[in-house]
Every structure is written in C-alpha cells, then in structure tokens.
Amino acid sequence: MELKSNIPDGPLEQKWDKHRFDMKLVNPANKRKYKVIVVGSGLAGAAAAASMAELGYEVECFCYQDSPRRAHSIAAQGGINAAKNYRNDGDSIRRLFYDTIKGGDFRAREANVYRLAQVSVNIIDQCVAQGVPFAREYGGLLDNRSFGGAQVSRTFYAKGQTGQQLLIGAYQALERQIGLGKVKMHTRHEMQELIVVDGKARGIVTRDMVTGEIESHMADAVCLGTGGYGNAFYLATYAKGCNGTAIWRAYKKGAAFGNPCYTQIHPTCIPVTGDHQSKLTLMSESLRNDGRVWVPKKAEDCGKKPSEIKEEDRDYYLERKYPSFGNLAPRDISSRAAKQVCDAGLGVGPGGRGVYLDFQDAINRLGASTVAAKYGNLFEMYERITDDNPYKTPMRIYPAVHYTMGGLWVDYNLMSTIPGLFVLGEANFSDHGANRLGASALMQGLADGYFVIPYTIGNYLAGHKPDKMNADQPEAKAAAAAVQDRIGKLLAVNGKSTPTDFHRELGKVMWEHCGMARNEKGLEKALELIPEIKERFWKDVKVGGSGDELNQSLELAGRVADFIELGELMCMDALQRRESCGGHFREEWQEDGEAKRDDENFAHVAAWEYKGEGQKPVRHTEQLSFENVHLATRSYK
Amino acid sequence: MEKHLNLTLQVWRQKNAQDPGGFKNYEAKGISTEMSFLEMLDVVNEGIIKKGEAPITFDHDCREGICGACGMVINGRPHGLRERTTACQLHMRSFNDGDVITLEPWRASAFPVLRDLLVDRSSFDRIIAAGGFISAPTGSAQDANCLPIPKDNADRAMDAAACIGCGACVAACPNASAMLFVGAKVSHLGLLPQGQPERTSRALDMVAQMDAEGFGTCTNHGECEASCPKGISLDNIAMLNRDYLKASLTYRPEVESGGF
Ligand SMILES: Cc1cc2nc3c(=O)[nH]c(=O)nc-3n(C[C@H](O)[C@H](O)[C@H](O)COP(=O)(O)OP(=O)(O)OC[C@H]3O[C@@H](n4cnc5c(N)ncnc54)[C@H](O)[C@@H]3O)c2cc1C
Ligand code: FES
Numbered sequence: 024m025e026l027k028s029n030i031p032d033g034p035l036e037q038k039w040d041k042h043r044f045d046m047k048l049v050n051p052a053n054k055r056k057y058k059v060i061v062v063g064s065g066l067a068g069a070a071a072a073a074s075m076a077e078l079g080y081e082v083e084c085f086c087y088q089d090s091p092r093r094a095h096s097i098a099a100q101g102g103i104n105a106a107k108n109y110r111n112d113g114d115s116i117r118r119l120f121y122d123t124i125k126g127g128d129f130r131a132r133e134a135n136v137y138r139l140a141q142v143s144v145n146i147i148d149q150c151v152a153q154g155v156p157f158a159r160e161y162g163g164l165l166d167n168r169s170f171g172g173a174q175v176s177r178t179f180y181a182k183g184q185t186g187q188q189l190l191i192g193a194y195q196a197l198e199r200q201i202g203l204g205k206v207k208m209h210t211r212h213e214m215q216e217l218i219v220v221d222g223k224a225r226g227i228v229t230r231d232m233v234t235g236e237i238e239s240h241m242a243d244a245v246c247l248g249t250g251g252y253g254n255a256f257y258l259a260t261y262a263k264g265c266n267g268t269a270i271w272r273a274y275k276k277g278a279a280f281g282n283p284c285y286t287q288i289h290p291t292c293i294p295v296t297g298d299h300q301s302k303l304t305l306m307s308e309s310l311r312n313d314g315r316v317w318v319p320k321k322a323e324d325c326g327k328k329p330s331e332i333k334e335e336d337r338d339y340y341l342e343r344k345y346p347s348f349g350n351l352a353p354r355d356i357s358s359r360a361a362k363q364v365c366d367a368g369l370g371v372g373p374g375g376r377g378v379y380l381d382f383q384d385a386i387n388r389l390g391a392s393t394v395a396a397k398y399g400n401l402f403e404m405y406e407r408i409t410d411d412n413p414y415k416t417p418m419r420i421y422p423a424v425h426y427t428m429g430g431l432w433v434d435y436n437l438m439s440t441i442p443g444l445f446v447l448g449e450a451n452f453s454d455h456g457a458n459r460l461g462a463s464a465l466m467q468g469l470a471d472g473y474f475v476i477p478y479t480i481g482n483y484l485a486g487h488k489p490d491k492m493n494a495d496q497p498e499a500k501a502a503a504a505a506v507q508d509r510i511g512k513l514l515a516v517n518g519k520s521t522p523t524d525f526h527r528e529l530g531k532v533m534w535e536h537c538g539m540a541r542n543e544k545g546l547e548k549a550l551e552l553i554p555e556i557k558e559r560f561w562k563d564v565k566v567g568g569s570g571d572e573l574n575q576s577l578e579l580a581g582r583v584a585d586f587i588e589l590g591e592l593m594c595m596d597a598l599q600r601r602e603s604c605g606g607h608f609r610e611e612w613q614e615d616g617e618a619k620r621d622d623e624n625f626a627h628v629a630a631w632e633y634k635g636e637g638q639k640p641v642r643h644t645e646q647l648s649f650e651n652v653h654l655a656t657r658s659y660k
Numbered sequence: 661m662e663k664h665l666n667l668t669l670q671v672w673r674q675k676n677a678q679d680p681g682g683f684k685n686y687e688a689k690g691i692s693t694e695m696s697f698l699e700m701l702d703v704v705n706e707g708i709i710k711k712g713e714a715p716i717t718f719d720h721d722c723r724e725g726i727c728g729a730c731g732m733v734i735n736g737r738p739h740g741l742r743e744r745t746t747a748c749q750l751h752m753r754s755f756n757d758g759d760v761i762t763l764e765p766w767r768a769s770a771f772p773v774l775r776d777l778l779v780d781r782s783s784f785d786r787i788i789a790a791g792g793f794i795s796a797p798t799g800s801a802q803d804a805n806c807l808p809i810p811k812d813n814a815d816r817a818m819d820a821a822a823c824i825g826c827g828a829c830v831a832a833c834p835n836a837s838a839m840l841f842v843g844a845k846v847s848h849l850g851l852l853p854q855g856q857p858e859r860t861s862r863a864l865d866m867v868a869q870m871d872a873e874g875f876g877t878c879t880n881h882g883e884c885e886a887s888c889p890k891g892i893s894l895d896n897i898a899m900l901n902r903d904y905l906k907a908s909l910t911y912r913p914e915v916e917s918g919g920f
Contacts, residue, residue, distance in 0.1 A: 074798040181818060404725065408749075567715065
C-alpha cells in the first residue's frame with residue numbers, strides 16, 4: 024500500500040492557492056452527469072452535499088436519523104475557531120495554524136492544517152450569510168471567547184449551542200437543494216457496505232431502517248462524513264447512534280485507517296453515577312473561561328461539602344501547574360491532571376472520581392446574571408442531570424471520551440487509499456494530530472465540506488468518465504449479499520446476552536486499558552480480552568425480532584460487532600506507538616507526568632491496512648515533515 | 661439521595677404503520693432515581709429482549725436535549741410533566757414509587773406512527789425545504805462583520821432558532837398545528853437582515869407546505885408553547901401571522917419573462 028499525501032509543493036502559504044489552480048475542473052454542463060454519494064449529514068456531510076449540489080453535481084445523501092438536522096454535530100456547545108483577528112489581539116492565520124499543530128503535539132500535516140486556518144475565515148462569513156445567529160456585541164459586531172490551548176480570543180459562538188446553529192445553517196442549505204431536486208435525501212438509512220468496482224469506490228449498500236430493505240446505491244464517487252468512533256468506549260459524550268460502521272466497512276474494503284488510537288478525553292464532563300449509565304454529558308470547555316478547577320488538598324476533606332473547605336485547603340491544580348494557561352490548559356493535559364489528583368486519592372463525589380469546577384469567583388466578580396447570560400443553558404442542563412445548582416455549589420466534573428482524532432487516512436485532497444472514496448470531518452484522521460484543540464472540529468468539518476471537497480472532487484471526477492453504473496454489477500450484488508448474510512447471522516445466534524451487554528463489556532476494557540493512560544501490559548491484556556469478547560458475541564448475542572422490520576436491537580448489534588473489531592485495532596495502534604503524544608499517553612514515556620514524544624521514531628502517521636479475517640493488519644507509516652514549525656516540547660507552563 | 665422505584669408502564673405498542681396498535685403493561689422494578697427516563701426504558705428493554713420479544717421502539721440520539729429525536733407523550737404530556745425538558749432530560753427522581761406511567765407516540769396525521777413510540781416527522785423537513793432557509797450558496801458571502809446586527813435582534817433570532825424540531829408543539833395542539841415550528845423559523849430568519857430578501861416568499865411557501873402536509877390550523881390554545889422543551893414563545897406565531905398577512909397582500913407571482 025502506498026501512502027501518497029499529494030501535498031502540493033511550494034511555500035506553505037501558497038500551497039492551497041496553487042493547488043486550486045492546478046486542479047482540473049469539470050465543465051459546468053457536465054457536472055450534472057456525475058453522481059456523488061454523501062454518507063452523513065453532520066457539518067461535514069451536509070456542507071459537502073449542499074455545496075456540491077450548488078455546483079451542479081447530482082447528490083444523494085444518507086443519514087441514520089429521521090432528519091439530517093439531528094446529526095451529532097447538533098450537540099456541539101462551545102464554539103468554532105477562525106483566524107479573523109476581530110479582537111486585534113495578535114491572531115493570524117499563522118497563529119491558528121501554529122496553535123493547532125502544537126495542540127496536536129506535532130503529529131498532523133503542516134499543509135493540511137495551514138489550509139484549515141486559511142479557510143477558517145471563509146467559514147464564518149458563509150455561516151453568517153446563511154443566518155447563523157452568532158453571539159454579538161452591543162455595537163452589532165460578532166463576539167468572541169477564548170478556548171483551551173490558545174491565548175487569543177478567536178472562538179465564535181451561539182450561546183452554548185454553536186453546533187446546533189451551524190448545523191441548522193448547513194441543514195437549511197441542504198434542504199434548499201433537496202427542495203430544488205438537486206439532492207436526494209435518504210433518512211433512516213444506514214450504510215453497511217462500500218461497493219468497490221475496478222479498485223474505485225462506486226457505491227454503498229444501505230439498510231432501510233424502517234422496512235429492513237437492503238439497497239445498493241451507485242455513484243461516481245462516495246464521500247463519508249460519518250463522524251467519530253468514540254462510542255467504542257460505550258460511555259462517551261457522543262450521541263447514542265454514533266457508530267464506526269461506515270468507516271469500518273470501508274477499512275475492510277481497503278481504505279487505510281489512520282492513527283486509530285488517537286482519542287480525545289475531555290476534562291469537563293458530568294461524572295458517572297452508576298451501572299445504568301447510557302452516556303456521558305459534556306459540560307462545554309467554555310466554562311473553564313470563568314470556572315476554576317480544584318480539589319481538596321487533604322484526602323480527609325474529600326467527603327466534606329465544598330463550602331466547608333477553606334480557601335487555603337483547596338488545590339487549584341491547573342493554575343498551580345500551568346500558570347500561563349491555568350484553567351485553559353488543553354484538554355489532554357487537563358484530563359490527565361484530573362486523573363492524577365483522583366488517583367492520588369483527592370477526588371470528590373462517588374468513588375472519588377470527580378473534581379470541582381467552581382464559579383463562585385466569577386459570580387462575585389461579574390454577578391450571577393452575567394454568568395447566567397454566558398452559561399445559563401449549561402448550568403440548567405447540569406442541574407437537570409445532577410439535581411445540584413451550580414450557582415450555589417461547584418460543579419463536579421470528570422474526564423470522558425469525546426472525540427477521535429484518528430479515522431480513515433486521507434491525502435491532501437481528502438481522498439482515502441481507495442480512489443473515489445473521500446472522507447470528511449471527524450471520520451478522517453487529518454488535521455488534529457494527537458490532540459484536538461477546542462472549537463476546531465466544527466471548523467474542520469465545515470472546512471472539509473464547504474471549502475475543500477467541492478474543489479478536490481472536481482479534480483477526481485474530471486479524470487473519470489460518468490458511466491451511470493447500475494447495481495447489477497457483480498461487486499454490488501456481492502456487497503449486498505454480504506450485508507444480508509451478516510444480518511442473518513446476527514439474528515440466528517439467539518444467545519443470552521444483549522448487544523448492550525457486550526457493548527458495555529467492550530467499553531470497560533477500552534476505558535481501562537486504552538483510555539487516559541496506557542501501558543504495554545494493559546494493552547496486551549486488552550488484545551487478549553477483545554478477541555475473546557468477539558468470539559463470545561458471535562456465539563451468545565441475543566438480538567430478537569427480525570431483519571425486515573424496524574429493529575433497533577439489530578441496528579445496535581451490527582454497530583457493536585464493528586466496535587469490537589475497531590477497538591482491537593485501536594489497542595494494536597496504541598501498543599505500537601511507543602511514545603506519548605497528545606491524547607495518547609503511554610505511562611512508559613513521561614517526564615514529570617507530562618507526555619514525552621519520540622520524534623526520532625514516531626513523527627509519523629500510522630496507517631493500518633486490512634489483510635483479511637483472522638490476519639494481522641499491516642501498519643504503514645507516512646513520515647511527517649516539519650519545515651515551518653520547530654518541533655518543540657509542548658509546554659503550557 | 662438515590663432511591664429505587666417500582667413502576668408500571670402502560671406502553672403503546674404498534675408493530676408498523678398498518679397495525680392498529682394497543683397498550684401493553686410492563687413492570688419496571690428497582691429503578692434508580694439517578695437514571696434518566698430513557699435509561700429506565702433501556703432497563704425495561706433489556707428485559708424484553710432477553711425474553712426474546714421486540715423491545716419498545718423510541719427515537720433518541722443525543723440524550724442531551726438538543727437533537728430533537730426523542731419525544732413521546734408521557735402521562736398525557738409531550739415529553740412529560742417537567743417544564744422545558746425533553747424526554748431524554750427527564751430524570752426518574754421526578755417519579756414516585758408505585759407510579760403508573762403511560763407512554764404514547766405523538767398523535768398527528770402529519771406524523772404517522774412507524775412503530776411503537778416512533779413517528780415519521782419528515783413533514784417538518786419538507787416545510788424547511790419549501791422555504792425555511794436563506795439562499796446563500798457556498799462562497800458567495802462577504803466578510804461577516806460587514807453586516808452589523810443589533811444585539812437584541814441577534815439574540816431574539818437565536819431564541820427562535822433554538823427550536824429542536826421535536827414536534828412536541830404539534831403533539832400538544834388539539835388541532836395538531838405546526839404554527840409554532842413554522843413561526844420559529846420565520847422569526848429566526850426574518851429578524852436578521854440576511855433574511856429579508858426572501859421574507860415574503862418564505863412565509864407563503866412554508867405555510868403552503870404546512871397545509872399540504874395536513875397540519876391543522878392555529879386557534880390560539882397556547883398548548884404548543886407550554887409543552888415546548890426549548891421555551892419557544894407564542895410571539896413567533898404572531899410574527900408568522902404578520903409576515904403571512906403582509907406577504908399575501910403584497911406578493912406578486914413571478915411572471916415568465918421574455919416573449920414580449
Ligand atoms: C457534546 C459535544 C460537544 C462538542 N462541542 C464542540 C465544540 O464546541 N466545538 C467543536 O469544534 N467541536 C465540538 N465537538 C466535536 C464536533 O461536534 C464533532 O467532531 C463534529 O460535529 C463532527 O461532525 P461530522 O460532520 O464529522 O459528523 P457528525 O455530526 O457526527 O455526523 C455524522 C453523520 O453521519 C451519519 N452516519 C453515521 N454513521 C452512518 C452510517 N453507518 N450510515 C449512514 N449514516 C451514518 C449520521 O447520521 C450523521 O448524519 C463536540 C462534540 C460533542 C460530542
Ligand atoms: S435524544 Fe436528543 S433531544 Fe432527546
């Protein structure tokens with residue numbers, strides 16, 4: 024397998040501009056002859072589908088929810104970055120580029136990240152034109168806030184509902200194209216296979232989640248914007264339906280999987296309350312702008328009410344350890360710091376797995392009403408879930424799985440190792456290296472969808488003759504038969520444990536051995552346990568119902584089966600990456616509790632190639648070269 | 661303090677759109693007050709699957725009150741009795757030991773039941789496709805700060821845009837009207853300068869689609885606002901009525917040009 028990044032030559036600042044000129048164009052009159060499938064209607068998918076339809080391509084878009092507006096992007100709270108420098112505080116495209124590369128612990132491609140920073144400014148313009156109601160100042164201009172890992176204020180936001188508003192903007196653009204007949208939307212359709220003909224991606228097999236019908240859809244190119252795979256951990260901040268199925272099927276058809284072990288654990292989530300827990304809820308990182316994180320200094324104070332613990336008995340450990348970034352230290356660092364204090368027996372709440380996020384100082388300084396205006400809806404959400412009032416008593420938070428930086432490997436054009444298969448948004452591995460900074464996933468999803476794929480798809484299609492291939496192709500039939508077969512198998516087992524039982528079990532193994540801190544012994548253990556779970560799953564799962572009806576248990580079973588395999592790959596990758604970087608913390612490689620990179624041996628992307636059932640996948644590498652930034656130890660002190 | 665509850669659920673079971681459907685009772689035992697309402701249903705469903713029966717089907721995804729997927733009528737109220745709360749944000753501490761809880765799907769002809777508590781809400785998408793947007797093709801935008809917008813207008817637009825499209829307003833309305841949903845979109849876009857060029861056609865087209873989908877008329881019951889988990893205000897309906905009236909009076913259908 025050859026990993027050609029296809030990064031254009033020339034100076035960093037001019038690469039994208041030059042590339043746009045060098046890429047081939049499709050004649051406007053010919054565009055309608057090409058059909059493009061977009062799987063996913065989140066920020067990446069909806070933006071891509073709408074923009075490509077506007078250009079004149081025939082687009083078919085798929086999502087598993089009942090409406091494209093419900094994609095998981097809707098849940099993003101805090102904001103979206105852009106190098107507008109509206110604050111005049113020293114921001115620039117170069118600074119956003121640098122912060123993102125450094126935030127990713129020097130494990131992302133310079134050229135991709137620079138392009139991301141460049142188009143970030145267009146995203147805000149585009150969204151405002153669509154009517155996204157970003158927060159404004161009294162003068163009527165756009166407001167900004169700061170987010171972790173940056174010392175400038177470049178985050179645009181819409182209350183605590185930024186993802187919702189950005190997605191509704193993209194959704195409305197998409198619905199407009201649906202109304203015009205340019206996009207055919209298939210809701211409640213789950214992609215279950217990729218169809219590859221003559222080495223090119225030519226379609227997908229879906230299951231109609233209402234009727235159970237298995238359908239093949241053919242096209243000239245396929246784009247996956249199917250989101251992240253963090254639900255492999257069972258408990259995560261993801262929506263319940265988020266799955267790795269689409270990318271996993273593509274992987275098994277030959278698309279390389281980039282850096283599967285890079286997972287982001289977000290420091291500010293509501294702690295677990297019990298075994299019944301079905302998901303974890305994020306409390307936006309923006310809260311760390313005004314909230315102060317602390318734990319008691321003495322273990323004997325941990326059981327006391329926070330108000331009974333005197334100021335001098337509190338350890339504001341982020342402020343202490345990282346004086347220049349304080350509570351705004353990046354996510355991986357803040358999460359690890361929380362784990363360390365809890366491991367040291369200083370955690371609060373049930374099981375000692377929690378730290379305080381305290382707003383008392385902010386309320387004293389700004390007044391409760393200003394705090395309410397900024398975070399009111401988040402406080403309300405917290406109170407609903409925990410029954411505690413954060414205006415009166417500090418929030419209790421703990422880290423939780425939140426984002427996957429890994430994903431299908433793509434080149435500079437967002438094309439995977441399968442020609443004609445493009446991957447956008449969280450589903451690809453591209454821009455965040457080993458750790459994503461806050462407010463940059465929304466930026467990347469929209470950059471990919473609005474401003475990258477509309478150009479790069481044309482370059483690919485210009486070299487491909489539209490041929491209206493139909494689903495009678497043997498490859499399409501075989502893919503559909505494979506889906507039928509798998510569903511038949513899942514239903515036939517008729518064992519004793521539900522798909523959720525297995526999902527929970529997998530999640531425990533992943534969290535324990537491939538979570539916030541990883542080590543060789545633990546990962547090896549996980550690599551023994553997971554195949555055993557897989558074997559038991561296929562012998563003992565109980566699905567219930569049939570395949571030709573709406574069957575949510577069957578949907579889940581299929582996703583869990585894929586998560587088990589994907590989880591195994593994550594552990595293999597984590598084991599092989601013998602260094603610590605960003606969210607990937609190997610206990611064997613640390614210095615004063617901080618991640619210790621090994622640039623000599625690991626300044627590369629690991630891209631895994633599937634070799635068939637029962638075979639070991641092969642790890643390929645793409646060397647990363649840093650010509651514009653100096654590889655430095657990432658310090659936030 | 662965590663407590664454990666024993667509850668009886670009366671659940672609407674309906675195999676598919678053709679099935680007439682009916683209520684079936686389930687016992688939910690030892691339910692922790694720390695659980696969310698949907699986690700309680702998860703527990704019941706795990707028991708049902710283990711018995712080899714089909715679990716209770718309901719829509720859900722984010723479980724944070726933002727995606728708008730969940731929605732069921734709980735004890736006669738869309739999303740249950742707690743104000744401004746989606747079903748997924750409801751917690752079992754709002755219930756008492758021994759409670760009998762009835763669960764039904766949204767009832768509206770424009771939202772046909774697909775299975776159990778899960779309905780087809782694609783009519784909402786078609787209303788948006790008819791006009792609930794600003795035509796701003798990718799790439800055509802000017803610099804975002806070229807268009808200052810008074811903070812108050814931006815904030816009001818945001819309040820209207822907070823609608824999650826769950827359909828509770830329709831389920832609560834005795835006429836199954838979608839006026840609050842449509843009004844929220846007309847207000848969100850109509851309060852912004854970018855939304856002005858299409859303001860007339862938007863109101864007309866969205867209302868026409870709403871009628872075509874079979875939603876009822878608004879007779880000012882106000883149940884929609886009361887049941888909205890996001891507190892979308894009735895003022896949005898007033899704005900829709902104003903826009904619609906004005907549009908009906910001023911609208912000139914497009915005349916085919918050429919030929920003269
Ligand atoms: C709670 C929370 C808060 C966040 N806050 C922020 C923030 O403030 N700022 C920020 O930058 N980022 C934030 N993020 C991250 C960010 O929201 C996501 O990374 C981003 O929205 C992902 O967008 P996407 O388009 O790639 O995928 P998604 O929005 O996840 O969309 C995936 C789409 O694919 C479809 N799909 C998936 N699988 C299949 C399948 N098999 N078949 C058919 N369709 C399928 C789904 O239906 C959906 O339409 C947050 C994430 C979470 C969980
Ligand atoms: S599940 Fe998303 S709003 Fe309830």
